[in-house]
Amino acid sequence: MKTAIIGAGAAGCFCAIQLKRRRPDATVDIFEAGRRPLAKVAVTGGGRCNLTNSFEGIRDLREAYPRGDKLMRKVFGVFDHEDTWRWFENEGVKLTLQEDHCVFPTSQDAMEIVRLLMARMRQVGVNIRTSSRVTSVKALLEEYDNVVVTTGGYRSGLFEGLDLEIVPPVPSLFTFNLPGSPVRELMGTVVENASASLAGTRFSASGPLLITHWGMSGPAILKLSSYAARHLAQSGYDATLLVNWTGGDDAGTIRDQLSEMAARNPQRQVANTHPDTIPSRLWTYLVTKSKIREDARWAETGSKGLNRLAETLTNDSYHVKGQSRFKEEFVTCGGVALSNINNKTLECVKHPGLYFAGEVLDVDAITGGFNLQAAWSTGYMAAVSISEK
Ligand SMILES: Cc1cc2nc3c(=O)[nH]c(=O)nc-3n(C[C@H](O)[C@H](O)[C@H](O)COP(=O)(O)OP(=O)(O)OC[C@H]3O[C@@H](n4cnc5c(N)ncnc54)[C@H](O)[C@@H]3O)c2cc1C
Known part of the structure; x- marks a missing residue:
């Protein structure tokens, strides 16, 4: 049995190892366009590799996977975050669970993951051909019994002649540009529990x-x-962002709290009496944005002033125009539509022998290790499906 894997990223390499362990007799060739396999894994998590998540607090998979939650539920039935944890620890990588539920190698070094996967591929006899960009999946399908596409972001042209449904790719995981907004003068300010909506x-x-x-x-x-x-x-990344600086409280609740504060501190300056959860510079900015003088005392704010402040605290509006990268981290939303594949095997419905795994699928997640988890899990599932043929 001959299998070609297109792309030596997280999904491709993990799939290759799993397949060769199940079918040592099979030929597994990985074609990698770049000069080095696993180049992206090496820079994940700021070079520390947030390889999975404990999924604590995720009530519905849609919260972690805005696209592909149903497929991921099926895939996790075969290989989930606990299997990932066990697999890496069994292979000798010690893992650490952070308070924010993210999982990293205890060494805090993504290269430990890269070296491990490289060593295992060598041990089981996976052939890696670097600097080998595949230009046609169709042509490769004529040469191999199975082809697994793990190219990460979707590349047009690669699927020519296959008649696949493609969801147009757009970026995900970016920060918002607020050109001209004075709030930017508060750069570096963090509010631990805010909520943001469009x-x-x-x-x-x-x-x-x-x-x-x-x-x-x-x-x-x-x-x-x-x-x-x-x-x-x-x-066109042109939208109105609404920020609730209090987390989840509504304007009415906050209005009541402000009235109490005003009654308790009539002679104190509003700008000097900020809640613990809002840093003082931000509080002063929000107070003046609510048209309350910086030196005004609580007794002077009046009912209208309190209403305006409650509104700013819970419904603070900004004009978003454009987006920026966050530490170069991003994922692709869109790609090979899930309607093309059998969700029990990841095999293409129209082309037996063709499989997809990783980010090339129309599956993507929020930050926190969920994207790499999708790559490990789908890579694993593709390997199991091929080995059980
Ligand atoms: C800077 C950065 C940091 C990140 N940090 C994290 C993190 O900490 N945790 C997390 O969960 N996710 C993280 N992500 C997202 C995560 O890295 C990806 O979702 C994951 O790597 C996807 O794996 P993949 O195997 O599908 O694709 P990739 O890792 O992108 O691998 C695809 C491979 O295919 C090759 N290729 C493409 N086209 C061809 C072709 N035609 N022929 C041959 N080869 C081809 C590419 O060169 C590449 O090596 C991060 C992303 C970035 C950009």
Whole structure:
């Protein structure tokens, strides 16, 4: 049995190892366009490789996988995050679970993962051909019994003549540009529990929010960019961002809390009495944005002033125009439509012997190790399907 794998990334290399271990007699050739296999894995997680997540707090897989949650549920039935943890530890990589549920090698070195996968591929006899860009899947299918496409982002041209349904690729996991907004002067300010949403849509996300010199970033914004990736692409990254600096409280609840604060501190300056959760510079900015003088005392704010402040705290509006990369980390939303594949085997419905795994599929996740988990799991499933043929 001869199998070609296109792309020596996380999904391709993991698939190759699993396949050769199940079928030592099989020929497994990986074609890699670049000069080095696993080049992306080497830079994941800022060079530390956030290889999976404990999935704690994820109630519905859609929260982690805005695209492909149903497929991932099936795939995790075969190989999930616990299997990933066990697999890497059995192979000698010690792992650490962080408080934020992200899993890293204890060495905090992505190269440990790269070296391990390279060593295992050598041991089981996978042939890797670097600097070998495949230009036609169709041509390769004539040469091999099975072809697994693990090219990461979708490449047009590769699938010519196969009549596949493709979901147009757009970026996901980016930060928001707020050109001209004075909030950028507060760069470096973090609010640990904010929520961010897009006006006129159902897209919202919460978590830490970071103000940067170009706009807003941090987990809440990255998550929102993932949930709304296609919507934002269609709108040309021109949208109204609404920030609730209090996390989840509504304007009414906050209004009541502000009234209490005003009653307790009538002679204190509003700008000097900030809640613990809002850093003082940001508080001063929000107070002045609510048209309350910086030196005003609580007794002077009046009912209208308190209403305006409650509104700014819970529904603070910004004009987003454009997006930026977050530490060069991004994933592709879109790719090979899931309608093309059998979700129990990852085999193409129209072309027996053709499989897909990893980011080339229309599956992508928020940050936190979920994208690499999808690559390991789908790579594993493709290997099992081929080996059981
Ligand atoms: C900077 C950065 C940091 C990231 N950090 C994390 C993280 O910490 N945790 C996490 O879960 N996710 C992270 N991600 C996302 C994660 O890296 C990807 O989702 C994952 O690597 C996808 O794996 P893959 O095997 O599908 O594709 P890739 O890893 O992209 O591999 C695809 C391979 O195919 C090759 N290729 C493409 N076309 C061809 C062709 N025609 N012929 C031959 N070869 C081809 C490419 O050169 C590449 O080597 C990060 C992404 C980036 C960019």
